[in-house]
Amino acid sequence: MEKFQLTLLFKIIGLGSASGLIYQDNTIFAIGDNSSYLYEYHIDSNKLERHALAENSEENIPKSIKPDFEAITKYQDSLYLFGSGSTVNRTIMVQVDAKSKNVIKSQDLSDLYLAMQSFGKIAEEDFNLEGAIFNGETWFLFNRGNGKTNKNIVFSIDGKNLANEFRIVANEYKLPKIKGIRTSFTDAILVDDKIYFLATAENTDSTYNDGEVLGSIVGRIDVKKMKIDFTKKITDTQKFEGITLFKKSEKEIEFLLCEDNDTEVLESNIYKLVISK
Incomplete structure (x- = not known):
């Protein structure tokens, strides 16, 4: 899986600081980390x-009070949006009917979030969720290790109610560096x-303050073993914060990516990433 193609596909005007997306039936559901809207873009x-x-x-909610929706996942007819948990006002999960x-x-x-911090031995200031998956039985929540301790952790959570009934397993990963800076899950x-x-x-050791972007990688984890199969650098300059499946075939798999521009400009670039199997 060493060959890849990354191309700019289109731009969404009206959506800023895109942090996650879901593709379905030629439609994109997206979130922005400075907004309290769910966006629906018809391609x-x-x-x-x-x-x-x-x-x-x-839109463009001040940083100190924004809900900071950084992760979105879909299961059956529901979308689930997660606050990052990086401050006390960023702990809300919203379930939305996709229809x-x-x-x-x-x-x-x-x-x-407090249980995850304790279980994963993550300091409060280093906790920052930026990815979510739900397969109907298990939630996978991804802590971005951009704090001082570089805690890149995938939490596997089983439970009927995430608010008060759950079981947690934590797997920590040491991801590759780019220009001397450790990459972290987005x-x-x-x-x-x-x-x-x-x-x-x-280039920051804060989950709150942005830093110079030095590039992004794509990688793959085997769910059964929870081991990394491969990683590949795909850019030296861009901060990709959202990935969704676009198409797949016997030879290739295609994803759509969104880029967080860390500005108040209400526009987001959507890229296509093609990886050879």
């Missing part, structure tokens, strides 16, 4: 819709029995 018509996730939803786009429920996951998706993940090198 054929180039139409963007916004769906409020709370009362008085806003009606109505909010089914919002949950405060403070207890779960998103992931499950395809068959493999997890494909993105990780970015950012």
Whole structure:
């Protein structure tokens, strides 16, 4: 799996600081880490819709009070959006009906996040979720190791209710460096029995403050063994924060990626990444 192609596919005007996306039936569901909307982009018509996730939803919310939705996953007819947990006001998970786009429920996951910090031996200031997967039985939540301790951890969580009934397994990974800076998880998706993940090198030891972007990698984890199969650098300059399956064949697998531009400009570039099997 050494050959890859990365190309700019299109730009979404009206969505800023994209942090996650889901592709389905020529439509993209996306989130931005400074917004309290779910975005629905229709590729054929180039139409963007916004769906409020709370009362008085806003865009470009100030950093100190934003919900910081950094992870999105889909299972059956529901979308699940997770706050990063990097501050005390970023602990909400929102479940949305993928057909009606109505909010089914919002949950405060403070207890779960505290348990994950304890179980993974992560300091509060180093906790920063940036990827989520749900397969109907197990949740996989990805801690981005861009804090001082570089704790890149995949939490496997089984439970009927993430708010108060759960069992946790933690697997920690030492990801490759780019220009001397350790890469850290920014998103992931499950395809068959493999997890494909993105990780970015950012010159900062803070989960709160941004730093110089030094590049991004793609990698794969075998779910059965929870071991990394491969990693590959795909850019020296870009910070990719979202990955979703686009197409797959016997020879290739195609993903859509979104780029976080870390600005208040309401536009997001969507790239296509093609990897040879």
